[in-house]
Amino acid sequence: MPELPEVEVTRRSFADAIEGATVLQARLGKPLRWPIGLPCDSLIGGRIGAVTRRGKYLWLPISKPEATGGLLLHLGMSGSLAFTAGGNSPGPHDHFDLQTDRGLLRLTDPRRFGAVVWSKALTVAPAAKLLAGLGIEPFDPRFDGTHLHAGFSGRRVAVKLALLAGNIVVGAGNIYACEALFLAGIDPRLPAARVSRPRAERLAQAVRGVLGDALAAGGTTLRDFRDAHGVAGSFQMQARVYGREGQPCLVCSKPIKRITQGQRSTFFCSSCQKK
DNA sequence: AAGTGGACCTGCTAGC
């Protein structure tokens, strides 16, 4: 589900409300991607700080007199967070609850590719290791065509896969990588190293543009994405290529193609996107 | 080092 816009929309939808709350109870459901790394009960009494985001991870600082640290959250493919008054008993896909004096933060994640991991700080293990390979934030002013071009140099992989890898720039998952390449007019199969400087500049702008548009639209809701208050996103209405196999390109009317790259679907217009 | 493919897990849909 969640690429950078969905994670950021989620963050914004509950960060202010939960900041300063005190943990009353915590509960785990079925195992997620990694063990949380501490007994849930030891979170009780902790005070929640300002929620931040790095790539597709959220960081929820929790401090106690005797222990300070936080929870690093990832929504995987199918995760979402809800922040509610509470009272509902957990369903079969609710795998983490953080009951606070201001409401219940609940992670729902059917496929359980998501994660909730305790770390004493972002700068130490295990958080530091998980964040170590991440590329630059797309809204960082230092992210531009020069940065992309440098990251692509020497890479023979297809540009789509280089974008998706997240070690050059974070945040563009399968939907937004397809969309950005369409907007930049670049064939997703082009080897990354063969993207020229000017095209890298266009691509950087396209990545930032599409992620920004998606953020403004509240993210993409293909099936089940909701923010922490249950609000769906609407960017799927604006998608130019993703999920549109066989439908006419909005620019040239030729049918959108679907191919497989790295065992994932890529949607593109073979007429508008050039090698 | 970079590239490739498998792994994790569940649910939904299309097709027979």
Next chain:
DNA sequence: TGCTAGCAGGTCCACT
């Protein structure tokens, strides 16, 4: 109606 194959928003890890 029921079964099966294929697909899904992510990313880590082992292997070449």
